[in-house]
Amino acid sequence: MPAGSSxxxxxxxxxxKDSAEKRGMSEGRAKEMAARTVNKERARSGEAKSSSKASTRDPKSAPQRGGQRSHSxxxxxxxxxxxxxxxxxxxxxxxxxxKQELRNALGR
Structure with missing residues (x-):
């Protein structure tokens, strides 16, 4: 966590982090994912000193999207x-x- 976090x-x-580890993710990957998620939420709410355009322009937060962008x-x-x-x-x-035949068979 960045210094000065609430x-x-x-x-x-x-x-x-704990949820990701329970799902079988490695500790290092879980820490990275948790930090990225929290940092993005901090940027969206104006708590971060600097933030990327992607962090602030997205109309939905990661939890609200619920995996909407997975595999897209x-x-x-x-x-x-x-x-x-x-x-x-x-x-x-x-x-x-x-791959294309599988897409067609699945109706994609």
Whole structure:
């Protein structure tokens, strides 16, 4: 946590870190994620001395988004992620499908 953080932000950091570790994330990665999340919330609320445009322009906070941006990068989910989804939906022939064919079979 950055020096001078409020008690609320310290509790928030610990809560996020502990939750991530319970989900199986490594301690180092959990600390990094918690720090980034708390720092972004500090920037959004005007508690930070400086902040990036991305931190302040986003209309929804990370908890409000609830994973909305997951796997929505330039190329979307990986072939393996699509395969796992197809497996859950019992789509036949999935093992021989490429990424585009899996997208089509899943209706994406």
């Amino acid at each position: 008690k609320k932000r310290e509790r928030q950091y610990e809560h996020i 990068g330039a190329q979307g989910p990986t072939r393996d992620q699509l395969y796992e989804e197809a497996k859950k939906k019992n789509i036949e022939g999935r093992s021989t499908m490429n």
